[in-house]
Amino acid sequence: xxxxxxSLMKTSGxxxxxxxxxxxxxxxxxxQIKKYRNLYWMLLPxxxxxxxxxxxxxxxxxxxxxxxxxxxxxxxSPWVGFKHFNMIYHSEDFYQLLVNTLLISGYRLIFGFPVPxxxxxxxxxxxxxxxxxxxxxxxxxxxxxxxIVYGGLILSFISPAGIINEILKGFGIPAIDFVTGPDYFRSxxxxxGILKDFGWGAIIYLAALSSxxxxxxxxxxxxxxxxxxxxxxxxxxxxLPTVFLMLIIQIGYIxxxxxxxxxxxxxxxxxxxxxxxDTYVYRIGIEQANFSEATAIGLFKGVVGFIxxxxxxxxxxxxxxxxxx
Amino acid sequence: xxxxxNRFADFIIYSILAFACVATILPILHVFNLSLTSASEVHKxxxxxxxxxxxxxxxxxxxSTNALVKSFYITAFITIVGTLLNLILTIAxxxxxxxxxxxxxxxxxxxIVIPMMFNAGMIxxxxxxxxxxLLNSLWALILTGAVSAFNLILMxxxxxxxxxxxxxxxxxxxxxxxxxxxxILIPISKPAIATIGLFYGVYxxxxxxxxVLYLSDSSKWPLQVLLRTIVFDNNMSNVAALNTLSxxxxxxxxxxxxxxxxxxxxxxxxxxYPFLQRYFVKGMVLGAVKG
Numbered sequence: 001x002x003x004x005x006x007s008l009m010k011t012s013g014x015x016x017x018x019x020x021x022x023x024x025x026x027x028x029x030x031x032q033i034k035k036y037r038n039l040y041w042m043l044l045p046x047x048x049x050x051x052x053x054x055x056x057x058x059x060x061x062x063x064x065x066x067x068x069x070x071x072x073x074x075x076x077s078p079w080v081g082f083k084h085f086n087m088i089y090h091s092e093d094f095y096q097l098l099v100n101t102l103l104i105s106g107y108r109l110i111f112g113f114p115v116p117x118x119x120x121x122x123x124x125x126x127x128x129x130x131x132x133x134x135x136x137x138x139x140x141x142x143x144x145x146x147x148i149v150y151g152g153l154i155l156s157f158i159s160p161a162g163i164i165n166e167i168l169k170g171f172g173i174p175a176i177d178f179v180t181g182p183d184y185f186r187s188x189x190x191x192x193g194i195l196k197d198f199g200w201g202a203i204i205y206l207a208a209l210s211s212x213x214x215x216x217x218x219x220x221x222x223x224x225x226x227x228x229x230x231x232x233x234x235x236x237x238x239x240l241p242t243v244f245l246m247l248i249i250q251i252g253y254i255x256x257x258x259x260x261x262x263x264x265x266x267x268x269x270x271x272x273x274x275x276x277x278d279t280y281v282y283r284i285g286i287e288q289a290n291f292s293e294a295t296a297i298g299l300f301k302g303v304v305g306f307i308x309x310x311x312x313x314x315x316x317x318x319x320x321x322x323x324x325x
Numbered sequence: 326x327x328x329x330x331n332r333f334a335d336f337i338i339y340s341i342l343a344f345a346c347v348a349t350i351l352p353i354l355h356v357f358n359l360s361l362t363s364a365s366e367v368h369k370x371x372x373x374x375x376x377x378x379x380x381x382x383x384x385x386x387x388x389s390t391n392a393l394v395k396s397f398y399i400t401a402f403i404t405i406v407g408t409l410l411n412l413i414l415t416i417a418x419x420x421x422x423x424x425x426x427x428x429x430x431x432x433x434x435x436x437i438v439i440p441m442m443f444n445a446g447m448i449x450x451x452x453x454x455x456x457x458x459l460l461n462s463l464w465a466l467i468l469t470g471a472v473s474a475f476n477l478i479l480m481x482x483x484x485x486x487x488x489x490x491x492x493x494x495x496x497x498x499x500x501x502x503x504x505x506x507x508x509i510l511i512p513i514s515k516p517a518i519a520t521i522g523l524f525y526g527v528y529x530x531x532x533x534x535x536x537v538l539y540l541s542d543s544s545k546w547p548l549q550v551l552l553r554t555i556v557f558d559n560n561m562s563n564v565a566a567l568n569t570l571s572x573x574x575x576x577x578x579x580x581x582x583x584x585x586x587x588x589x590x591x592x593x594x595x596x597x598y599p600f601l602q603r604y605f606v607k608g609m610v611l612g613a614v615k616g
Contacts, residue, residue, distance in 0.1 A: 029428065032428050036424075036427050036428065038502035039424060039427055039502055040421070042417035042418060042420055042421045042502070043417070043433065045417070045418070045471075046414050046415075046418035046437070046472050047433070049414065049471045049472050050440060050474075053453070053468070053469055054439075054440035054444065055440075057444070057445030057449035057450050057452075058445050059449075060445055060449025060450075060453060061445050061446070061449055063449070074452065122341055125338050126338065126339075126342070134346075135342050135346055136602075138346045139346065139349050140602055141595075141598060142349060142353075144527060144594050144598065144601055145531070145594060146530075146531035146533060146549050148533050148552050148556065148557075149531075149549075149587055149590050151556075152356070152587040153352040153353055153355075153356050153587060154352055156352070156355060156356050156359060156580070156583065156584060157351070157352040161580070162355065198345070199345075203606060227334060228334075260534060264533075264553065265557075267557075281447050281448065282447060285447060285448045285451070286447070286448075286451060286538065291448050291452070295446060295449060298445075298446030298447055298448055298449075301446070302443055302444065302445070303443075306442055306443040309442050310442065
């Protein structure tokens, strides 16, 4: 997710929004629109799509402030103001959700964020192109598997009959059930999350590394710098803007916390440590049909997420990097 | 001395990279072998990295149930129809949005970017699909993802980076935008279209949450959704359900079945992976063409 966003950043914001001059009349404007009518037809299906599937649901947010009853419909359900928000605010579930979300995202940042950077730096040190290519081909692969497939692979791998436990047994450690019970679950999430995407995540850094001027390295060699010094004084500084950019983007999406993975891998015995906003919304909203309360929680997450993303964008813009919009 | 230090550094670097590769391959290899292991071997305590004897029992069983094959066709349908629709809307929309002189251009861009920053959330979307009567319809999965704002902007950036001279020449010859789109733009954008098509295709193939959300009728489940119940349902009641569907009637170990169905779902991705890798990496820099 985060990686995907940066590739957009290079070009957007380049809109030379030259609209028709103010002095031109209405008829002139109409002529303009007529002139572009084919383009409008091309754009129309996309506009309709966004209207139906992204803008109409905005009206549905109103049920967060209503006691929604499915048989009466959204419009006729009675307004209740902030009742659901009050309920959420005073419930213990909410704090657990917030803590879980922040902890899981925090761990991902602390332990997961540096891994693709280190991996890219290591790959960059490999001179043999064939080795580099092979390593890339292997490590990119899990990125293309769904969390159902990858989660299934992992679950089998770490199950009491799986390889990890076999190895532990070799050291005389009794089998551990990693996925039942809350003890190991967050660590499993973070580690498997890293394992699935560290290779793919390195692409953006490799791209940044490949754009470093080779003359800088040559100059460093002339100055008598070794490999390590070159990495510290040439490679790392060149990488820093990208690192900063990715960090800000990841912080912008902190409330998502890797929903799909958690949705797939969690089970009732770990909800206490694994439940994040989206999984909770699904459970109480879809499974238990508490539509209003679920929408209220979803709205809270959406608003905070919006603020985070917009702020992240502001920071990136201020630092002089090209932004998404 | 320096030479020795260098060689030691290389040793460390290669070791770490080798470890990374092993860590990536091992879980896949484990499940692959598990899927080929005979039921009686599964519970024997030995490292299941290589099966003692290869058996296709689990796969035979899976294909005898029909459920998995049927869900494979459902996913194939969604992937093909969905990707086609994606490409039509994305290419046409991106072409229109590659013209900043289009009256209303800025408004359209804002209109498309807003949902990227703030969406209404799961429940309002669910209620919309419900009110449209699309619950338990495959079209719910196809239509809700008809255009991705991300891919739309990616494609637009690519088109903006193309030289405009061809288009101008065609316009002078009196060609309409439609002719330009079909005769010029699509032919010269083939690599970009392939990349975006693969983005969409992989999305449809791997998508499961929309299926979980909108399809309660298990006869309409795509592969990933079926796989979820086979692999993650704790009490295995659904494997029992699969069992009753089986015509083979032999006892099969759940762990075998789970492994075989995981491999079955991963196989198509593995087959197209060489293309995926090439085009996806290209796609990562696609947006930056006009930097």
